[in-house]
Amino acid sequence: MTAARIGVDVGGTKVEAVAIGPDGAELARVRRDTVRGEAGVLAGVLEAIGAVRAGVAPAGVGIGTPGQVQGGVVRNAVNLGVTALDLAGAVSARTGLPTRLENDVNAAAVGVHALRGGDGPLAYLNLGTGIAAGIVIDGRPLRGSGGTAGEIGHLSVDPNGRSCPCGQRGCIETLAAGWAIAQRWRRGREHPVREVFAAAPGDPDAAEIRDDVVRGVAAAVRALALAVDPVAVVLGGGVSRIGAPLRDAVREELRTSAAASPFLSSLRLEDRVELLPADAHPGALGAALLAG
């Protein structure tokens, strides 16, 4: 049987698993609906692993999950309905495979790095309900001392900005997070971000929200550049599905805001903004690469 590593990406709506060969090539992939709660999440992960391990000889499992990851335990994963779950321990016990748990954004960043190629530090900026970055240095995720590396969604860029549920004012999330957009856009319910970008050219309310989103993403790119100086900042997550219009607006904002600053201009931030391809699913791949 083919030697393989298994990676699982646990999301708020889907659990996705892949098996990859020694060369990183994908051997199998499955997607399942997420079932909320500790028991549901564990069962879903085990079922997905079972589906992709058929016919391969797995050496280990990597799992990317939202929430706080400490060792093999995930805590306070609100989107999953999980308060505390020893996911690595339970999966290892049930599969007999060494299992490693990782923050989902960090795992996705490793997957993006593998898909994109290239050297140098890389940042993956996840624009979802919340905003966080995964930073890859020398091919490995930067975890930091307490697992909060890349949490720049809660960097305040304006002391007089909007209140953030985190307790600060002017966090980048208050400008560009999915939750902030949904809170301000009260006309539609299905796809607030898409509706905002579609209405923005003629609608002042939508234009204001759109401009804030663009300013917030640009601020995140700037902060990442001044802290870790990545070769690229790859935009992913739900809000990034806006696609080229978002990427281009962020590039324009970075170009315009740097016009008065030779220092910022010299960093060529606009050239570093990239978009995750719409069909890319780096989460499970990254988790697999972190396995075993």
Next chain:
Amino acid sequence: MTAARIGVDVGGTKVEAVAIGPDGAELARVRRDTVRGEAGVLAGVLEAIGAVRAGVAPAGVGIGTPGQVQGGVVRNAVNLGVTALDLAGAVSARTGLPTRLENDVNAAAVGVHALRGGDGPLAYLNLGTGIAAGIVIDGRPLRGSGGTAGEIGHLSVDPNGRSCPCGQRGCIETLAAGWAIAQRWRRGREHPVREVFAAAPGDPDAAEIRDDVVRGVAAAVRALALAVDPVAVVLGGGVSRIGAPLRDAVREELRTSAAASPFLSSLRLEDRVELLPADAHPGALGAALLAG
């Protein structure tokens, strides 16, 4: 003869060199006044190397310098009066030793990491005429893709803040850099920072500047924590000579500003702020550790 590595820290006022043994122990140390200009800087570095290499068998040289470092060349080191100088090339040619050039703050960060010990990412926050951080991950300096990792002095934390010479508004430097303090404190000329902190308890102008310095340093600590999550942020550089009063005020500011934020509180930022001991000279040591 004892095997050794040589490190040189080129500063605006002093050139300092050390020779260290295989175990990192200091074998020799010299300090010379800096002579400005390309020829003066090169002569000073060569003289300092000559002084510490007597009686040892050097394997290589590391040099930390202000300015932009690209390969072995330093550019636009305003404090040194250097426009462009192939410092590594010239030193290597004249000494016959492999020579490596590094940004001075990155070199100092490596020295701080060696002096302090401990695992996990570490940040050294240099509070001098300007503000920049050196970030050490797995014992190595984070350089970034273009050498601007750690340049958080030019992170804007207030779109309505003071103008920065870099062309932005509200950069952390406008709050806490030596140049900003000197610009606002017009009563003394010798030691503006010390005078400000000495006068602040009773003098409203001084108190306002002091509060800005403390807010600026706290913002830098917060940004470093949310980007790279270091185990500690070690304060060094001229402004840090204020010592415990600065460190304690920054800790208090971090504690107070986190009071309304369970998220920030959970990061325990105030516990991560440390002060470089007044007698520590990490620059030359770090440069030596990067040699060979």
